[in-house]
Amino acid sequence: MATTLTPILSAFWDDPASWTLDTYTRHGGYRALDKALGMEPAAIIQAVKDSSLRGRGGAGFPTGMKWSFMAPPDGGPRYLVVNADESEPGTCKDVPLMMANPHVLIEGVAISSFAIGCEHAFIYLRGEVVHVYRRLLRAVEEAYAAGHLGKNVHGTGVTLDITVHAGAGAYICGEETALLDSLEGRRGQPRSKPPFPGVAGLYARPSSVNNVESIASVPGIILEGVDWFTGMGTEKSTGFGLFSLSGHVKNPGQFEAPLGITLRELLDMAGGMRDPDKALKFWTPGGSSTPLFTAEHLDVPLDFESVGAAGSMLGTRALQIFDETVCVVRAVDRWTEFYKHESCGKCTPCREGTWWLKQITGRLERGEGTEEDIDKLLDLCDNILGRSFCALADGATSPIMSSIQYFRDEYIAHLTPRGCPFDRHASTLFATDEKDSVTA
Structure with missing residues (x-):
């Protein structure tokens, strides 16, 4: 497994105007959508299943399998809902992704919607991040104007509309059924399951709720191929991911790397501990809702299986680093x-x-x-x-x-x-x- 960084979603975040359609197009944007529109929807779902892409929102459920679990088409509407309600302490990957490269999410939404037969998709965003809300709205406007969204996407007759919805600021709405209730205008509270969203989700119709990074990973899989994606990561945890380092680290931020990299390697890339004289005491592998790790876990591969075997969860790869001064x-x-x-x-x-x-x-x-x-x-x-x-x-x-x-x-x-x-x-x-x- 390669241990170097793999800038894919973050490849041109340092561009002076990385969030614009012009920049995204210059870096090959919407070519994957062109390719997808020439494929059968079932073939797109199969490609995502074959890639073994697992949900990047925490649970790690296979994305393609989630799509295939949706109830069969019956002539009524079907929905894709992007969970952008990033709220957990330490988790900070989706907001910078949407700020720096919103069009990769929009292209992913377009491809995923076409695959599952959805004509109206929703992006549910945490309400406090107004700057991200405005940026997403502008990116959606650009996509409509360029023909990437609307009634005749790329001249193929395919219809797709996207609504960006700002929530009221509740962590519970990161739970998929609470998110759906909030999106419908009700108080955000989790629903009893079954029925699952794939059968009766938004407006009681078949729906798939997916994380921002999961959907943003789809264009790369379609454009570059399954083998390209499975060539990164580990056998059961394929691909790449954004690892968010915060706390007592010299250079905190986002590090896009193959799954299976270790904290020791990431710390080296981040310049080490903020104070080299203060030892690492404990850290979270996936945000505050995952069991803590200590310095003895520095070499645990950060993939779903290895982290689980060591007693925690990979979660959202939110690595909060705490040195020996912290109680x-x-x-x-x-x-x-x-x-x-x-x-x-x-x-x-x-x-x-x-x-x-x-x-x-x-x-x-x-x-x-x-x-x-x-x-x-x-x-x-x-x-x-x-x-x-x-x-x-x-x-x-x-x-x-x-x-x-x-x-x-x-x-x-x-x-x-x-x-x-x-x-x-x-x-x-x-x-x-x-x-x-x-x-x-």
Whole structure:
């Protein structure tokens, strides 16, 4: 497996006007759409299945298989919905992709829609990122004007419209069925399944909900071929992906590389730790909802199988790096506050469970807890895990359970009136004054 970077989606992000149609066309944009429109829709789906492209939004479900699970055409509308509600702490790949190269997403939407028989696709965007919303709207306008969208795409008689929808800013809407409810104008809450979106999704019609990066990867597969895509990554985790490095790293940012690269290799490319004298303490392989890793996992290949075998999840490849100055209990407490706040409240395990998790982690962090509280945390996590409508509650338990697994002694060190044994002034992760805003 190659360990060098593979700039594909990010190939011309450094162009002075990378987001424009002219720049995208100059780099071969919309050639894949031309090729796809000359293929049978079933052949496009088969190519994506053969590429083994797995969803880049976290779960890693095969994209082509998801399309093939949709109910057969019955003459009614079918929908493609792009999940651009990027909201998890540490996850920051889709926003820069849409800012720097929105047309690769639009071309991917056009090809994917043609493949599944969709004539009206939606891009559901997190409402706070107004700058991205405006850029996407402008890119869609350019695509319509150039004939890449509309009633007669490339003169083939194919119809495709795209609506860019700005959500109201709720993490829960990253869950596909909550997103669909929000898109329909209702409160964003996960639905009971079955029926799954492939059978009854948006407006109760067959729908496929896919991540931004998943859809943006489709043009390359169609244009360059299946062998090109499977030639990168590993046998079961094929292709490339955007790895987001943040935290205590010298040069944070997006690193597009084959799946299977290691954090050690990525850290070398990023210039190493921010302070070379401060050792790596813990990190997340896929955002705050994935179990923590430590320095002993530096050489774990970052693919779905290897990360899973090591006890975590690849997720969105959001690599948050924390050095030895950071209190793991305080970091987990902050994440737990996020999940408590973002719970939609629909199901009891999540609504009540995340609230109690926050009460206990906060008490421990302040030095007001007991050793029984640590065991109570684990018991709560055990009662929450797998018992909620969606994965939000499961994600809330991941950093807690893994941090106790690797850093139980640090939790115990908080069990005195003085609370956290770490010098907050020595950490560059959190504000030193509780009245200040938190920096990360």
